[in-house]
Amino acid sequence: MEQNLSNIIRPIRVVAQEAINYIEGRKSHSVTSLKTRWVKFNKQCMGGIEPNTVYTIAGISGTGKSSFVNTMTTDLIDLNPSDDIIILNFSLEMVGFRQIGRTLSNKLRKTTSTLYSSETDLDDETFRKVISVSNKLKEYPIYFVEKPCTPMQIEEIINSFYNQYVKGTGKHFIVTLDHTLLTKPIGSQLDTISELERVLIQTKKLPLTSVIQIAQMNRNIESSERINNPLGHYPMRSDLSSSDAMFQASDYVMVLQRPEILNIQEYGPNHLPTQNKVYMHILKNRDAGKPCILEFENDLMFNNLIES
Secondary structure (H helix, E strand, O other): OOOOHHHOOOOHHHHHHHHHHHHHHHHHOOOOOEOOOOHHHHHHOOOOEOOOEEEEEEEOOOOOHHHHHHHHHHHHHHOOOOOOEEEEEEEOOOOHHHHHHHHHHHHHOOOHHHHOOOOOOOOHHHHHHHHHHHHHHOOOOEEEEOOOOOHHHHHHHHHHHHHHHHOOOOOEEEEEEEOHHHOOOOOOHHHHHHHHHHHHHHHHOOOOEEEEEEEEEOHHHHOHHHHOOHHHOOOOHHHEOOHHHHHHHOOEEEEEEOHHHHOOOEEOOOOEEOOOEEEEEEEEEOOOOOOEEEEEEEEHHHOEEEEO
């Protein structure tokens, strides 16, 4: 079937003008990144969450990656009131109301154990606050997909959602996925992740669209050989599951590490402290280039990380 090349091939004069328009927009602040609560994180990421960008947040279980992204999504709405934002959340690991429970934990400074009356019944005053904050959250433009999907189904849902709720509105469109390994398989794990990353690359090309995916680490980083050798503490590209496909697709790759859950007393060759610490290793930064480590205080009991 013949294709209209004018719909596929674009001359450099058009692309160069788009670059000029973007730089001019950044200069005049008509184009801005969406801020998060983490100032140093924003600085490393061109001011915050950028359009047409894929962010990968990885880590072993218990490092706070889901809490980090969950907090980020509500922050994008709270901290950028002049921007029109809509979020599509593929919550493949956790049912949606559990994510809302984490948000309530963060905003009310109550543990989810307290909110869920695991030991003693929740007091009436706190429950009234739960109702009040939940009613505000109901107004947030966040939509959940909880059903396991293949990469092609994810692509179909994103495109349908975009056409119905986003196209032509000028909204910032944020797609989050928690997490990649829970995508419904279409063959081998590598085939599935490779196809998923293709979908996410296509998704980020939609106007004012950003993608935030959560990924799992290989178990190698938990081996005794790595734990007992400070030179092996820091994560590497190969520690990510399906690392080649994910690295190629991502503009930013960030790994959260919580050394104390691995019984590491001093972290890495620089002997960083571990008590109540979470470290973010930025392994790939397509714009700024240089890898770095950001330090956070562990506030995960309230589903939060505090920048040191």
